[in-house]
Amino acid sequence: HIMGLIGKNGAGKSTTLKAILNMVPPESGRVTMFQKNFYQHEKECKQRIGVVFGGIDFYPLKKLSDIAAVTQKFYKNWDQEQYQKYIKRFALEESKKFKELSNGMKVKYLLALALSHHAELLILDEPTTGLDPKTRRDLWNAVTLLQKERGMTVFLTTHYMEEAAQADRVLVMSQGSVVMEGTPKEVFSQTEKVRSLRLDVPQAAELRDELVKAGIPMPEGIIDTGACAQALYELLK
Numbered sequence: 001h002i003m004g005l006i007g008k009n010g011a012g013k014s015t016t017l018k019a020i021l022n023m024v025p026p027e028s029g030r031v032t033m034f035q036k037n038f039y040q041h042e043k044e045c046k047q048r049i050g051v052v053f054g055g056i057d058f059y060p061l062k063k064l065s066d067i068a069a070v071t072q073k074f075y076k077n078w079d080q081e082q083y084q085k086y087i088k089r090f091a092l093e094e095s096k097k098f099k100e101l102s103n104g105m106k107v108k109y110l111l112a113l114a115l116s117h118h119a120e121l122l123i124l125d126e127p128t129t130g131l132d133p134k135t136r137r138d139l140w141n142a143v144t145l146l147q148k149e150r151g152m153t154v155f156l157t158t159h160y161m162e163e164a165a166q167a168d169r170v171l172v173m174s175q176g177s178v179v180m181e182g183t184p185k186e187v188f189s190q191t192e193k194v195r196s197l198r199l200d201v202p203q204a205a206e207l208r209d210e211l212v213k214a215g216i217p218m219p220e221g222i223i224d225t226g227a228c229a230q231a232l233y234e235l236l237k
Helices: 015-020 042-046 064-074 081-090 102-114 133-150 184-188 191-196 203-215 225-236
Strands: 001-007 047-051 121-125 152-157 169-176 177-182
Touching: 001 015, 015 081, 015 121, 015 152, 015 177, 064 081, 064 102, 102 152, 121 133, 133 152, 133 191, 169 184, 177 184, 191 203, 203 225
Parallel strands: 001 152, 001 169, 047 121, 121 152
Antiparallel strands: 169 177
């Protein structure tokens, strides 16, 4: 299951994640994780989650092998075989320093660390920010494949609506509150409401709206290019 959290800059996405992880102490409320009160069982719960924050230099001068040696001390379930599997899968060289990696490879390395202790929940805070479109697609494909293989829950924040459109469920934040929630189709088919929150909609949904304005009878709820292409094909048959 993939949950996407979206909202304009300053809506509260990253602060929400940090409050969930007790990095920013919440003023009220509680977080239930793995059927437990997270704040009462923080150490236990953190053993079962992996976290990746995009755009952060993580021990920039250290070699990848040295970073792993530090990280594994925090996790009781650290699995060196799993770690090596992801290092090979992502074509990473452990002799390199973190700062020597491309931005895309940095995120892949952080993913390898986050998954090497059998995490059941993967939290991603804008992991593809600053990446070129091809690298962004490649990384997103890797995340969705990992989610299916491991059957884990992924909770991510993103500025890219095409990524949110591929989640199983989407939450939309504005001024610190959730103002929309539902499947991607339920959320993004409300194009005017989404735009009123100063957010983009997936390109396929935008194209669908423009075609309808031009008098072409396109079906509702189109949010991805495949569905848009299929609808156009049906009209042209």
